[in-house]
Amino acid sequence: MLEVRGLHVAVSGTEILRGVDLTVKAGEVHAIMGPNGSGKSTLTQVLAGHPAYTVTAGTATYDGKDLLALKPEERAREGLFLAFQYPVEIRGITNSYFLRSAVNAVRKHRGQEELDPLDFLQVLEEKLKAIGWDDTLMNRPVNEGFSGGEKKRNEILQLAVLEPRLALLDETDSGLDIDALKTVANAVNKLRAPDRSFVIVTHYQRLLNFITPDVVHVLADGRIVKSGGPDLAHELEAKGYDWLRTGAMVS
Amino acid sequence: MVAVERLVQAYRAFAANGASGAPGWLKELRDGGITRFGELGFPTTKQEAWRFTSVAALTETAFELAHPATRIPQLGEIQPFLLADGPRLVFVNGFLQRSLSTPFFDGVRLDGLAQALVDTPDLVRQYLGKYAAFADRPFAALNTAFVRDGAFVYVPARLKVEEPLQLLFLTTASRDGARPVAHPRNLIVLEREARATVVETYASLGDGVYWTNAVTEVVVGDGARVDCYRVQRESDQAYHVAVTDVHQGRDSRANIHAVSFGGALARHDLRGTLAGPGGYLILNGLYLLAGEQHADHHTAIDHAAPHCESHEYFNGVLDGRSRGIFNGRIIVRPGAQKTDSKQTNNNLLLSGEAHADSQPQLEIYADDVKCTHGSTVGPLDPKALFYLESRGIGEVEARRLMTYGFAAEILNRMDVAPLRDQLDRIVRDRLAE
Numbered sequence: 001m002l003e004v005r006g007l008h009v010a011v012s013g014t015e016i017l018r019g020v021d022l023t024v025k026a027g028e029v030h031a032i033m034g035p036n037g038s039g040k041s042t043l044t045q046v047l048a049g050h051p052a053y054t055v056t057a058g059t060a061t062y063d064g065k066d067l068l069a070l071k072p073e074e075r076a077r078e079g080l081f082l083a084f085q086y087p088v089e090i091r092g093i094t095n096s097y098f099l100r101s102a103v104n105a106v107r108k109h110r111g112q113e114e115l116d117p118l119d120f121l122q123v124l125e126e127k128l129k130a131i132g133w134d135d136t137l138m139n140r141p142v143n144e145g146f147s148g149g150e151k152k153r154n155e156i157l158q159l160a161v162l163e164p165r166l167a168l169l170d171e172t173d174s175g176l177d178i179d180a181l182k183t184v185a186n187a188v189n190k191l192r193a194p195d196r197s198f199v200i201v202t203h204y205q206r207l208l209n210f211i212t213p214d215v216v217h218v219l220a221d222g223r224i225v226k227s228g229g230p231d232l233a234h235e236l237e238a239k240g241y242d243w244l245r246t247g248a249m250v251s
Numbered sequence: 252m253v254a255v256e257r258l259v260q261a262y263r264a265f266a267a268n269g270a271s272g273a274p275g276w277l278k279e280l281r282d283g284g285i286t287r288f289g290e291l292g293f294p295t296t297k298q299e300a301w302r303f304t305s306v307a308a309l310t311e312t313a314f315e316l317a318h319p320a321t322r323i324p325q326l327g328e329i330q331p332f333l334l335a336d337g338p339r340l341v342f343v344n345g346f347l348q349r350s351l352s353t354p355f356f357d358g359v360r361l362d363g364l365a366q367a368l369v370d371t372p373d374l375v376r377q378y379l380g381k382y383a384a385f386a387d388r389p390f391a392a393l394n395t396a397f398v399r400d401g402a403f404v405y406v407p408a409r410l411k412v413e414e415p416l417q418l419l420f421l422t423t424a425s426r427d428g429a430r431p432v433a434h435p436r437n438l439i440v441l442e443r444e445a446r447a448t449v450v451e452t453y454a455s456l457g458d459g460v461y462w463t464n465a466v467t468e469v470v471v472g473d474g475a476r477v478d479c480y481r482v483q484r485e486s487d488q489a490y491h492v493a494v495t496d497v498h499q500g501r502d503s504r505a506n507i508h509a510v511s512f513g514g515a516l517a518r519h520d521l522r523g524t525l526a527g528p529g530g531y532l533i534l535n536g537l538y539l540l541a542g543e544q545h546a547d548h549h550t551a552i553d554h555a556a557p558h559c560e561s562h563e564y565f566n567g568v569l570d571g572r573s574r575g576i577f578n579g580r581i582i583v584r585p586g587a588q589k590t591d592s593k594q595t596n597n598n599l600l601l602s603g604e605a606h607a608d609s610q611p612q613l614e615i616y617a618d619d620v621k622c623t624h625g626s627t628v629g630p631l632d633p634k635a636l637f638y639l640e641s642r643g644i645g646e647v648e649a650r651r652l653m654t655y656g657f658a659a660e661i662l663n664r665m666d667v668a669p670l671r672d673q674l675d676r677i678v679r680d681r682l683a684e
Contacts, residue, residue, distance in 0.1 A: 076643035088638040092656030102642035
């Protein structure tokens, strides 16, 4: 599904990722943990195609395609999704209008007929039902005046509607209280599927109490310094990151 | 001074001829207007209120007082500017066109001001010129000098008018004809606890240069509610200068919407005065400019009484080499305690050569008040652009969507759905260009 090899990334001349290797197979859930400033968010942003980041070396292959050669919207149409750490407000555009535009962009790309507002409403209702949410956010302008929890929920809602094959979740747990965290995690669990992979970036282990990953990676100083099973997350919770950072510097 | 002298001459001809049958008080009002205009002259960019807007091009054009149209437009021609049905007054070159209008005088009055001056002069006299002060506003003074026709809307106490009252002002100036100036004068009065919605539209059927110099006075009685929509979609040959004064009584509500699409040069001075406690005022405005267009909005909200609330939202979308000016004054008078006033002005620049000036101006003379303001000028937010792209929306479409949203934010506050849809289509068409 996703194959990242020796990825080096710089932003305004400063190197942030310094040789990341990552292989995610179809249906797997990977967690990427690490201290602040380790490059976790950069990894998701660069995979989604943020123009501020420059890839200086390495490759990223998605579904056999050169991911880095695609524009951000092309990546999305191919089934890649990024749940933003800081979702952006789009003034004057309702959530449902925005989502329909996005769904139709993807459908058009796939050669499917575009959905009119009524058809879309039906699809939307099914998706909401599947994750057990109501439509309160749908007629408000995108993320405008949303609470932190609502913004994160809105990201997951988009994930549900856009049905990506690779979903990157960037600190989706940050700023959530425990109830909101459970709500979001439950929705993600319902969206797990054999043909859908997740890369979940988080600073804390607590999200992983609710979403059990297949693989846990530790990203420190721009490299993946350790990978393991779900137990690694607990170990990190107990021991912190410093022991790994030191190790990374020694190696 | 040549231009001023020309207008004073035109006034003398007007006073001696078309206006000679007017009652004494009206003659006095007009005389006062021309006298003050003669003293003030046209504004120059040396004056603070006109710093960014030069009217030189206007003063250099030899405008003639508009005549009634020689050819009456067909209903089909004016339909694009109207809502499907409903009561309306249609003015052509400043004169009420009765054959295109549906005036009524039973209880609620909807008629031309000229007719109202004949039918109910005392009622008109009670309000006309009482709110659109012209001591420091030359164009309002000039309009007052040439008061003749316009819309007269009168809603007696406790009456509710459900259907929007449409006021359409058309000009038929053609390229090879004279350059007309019309001075429409509108008076909208809601007595206590009355309710009405008024849609005021300015447009052109011709391709010539013309000048509209409009004044609208809106009087909102105690406990009354008015919803005013002002749609300026003049031709790109037009000079459009307008003054709107809204005067609100105790516990009244006014929702004032103003969109500005047209005109080579447009200037709108919009003032709301909260004269009684408990008043609520919304100013909701949009200017959508392109090419060489220049639009200047000077708004003022005068909190003259305590416990009033005002919300002002103006968005500007500027393309080409256009220029947009927003000046938002909020005055909180001594004693206007518990005032709650919010103002925002956001300007979206779609081109490197478009330019916007945003000037909030808060004058607060009471201590227990809540006043906030915010303004922005800039291009589309690259973070938002990436957000949309990351959802599969291509760059061109993402830009269009965000620009549309900027305008839709204002349109979404409008309650009259057919009008909102009409404006929505105009915005979409403009953005598709």
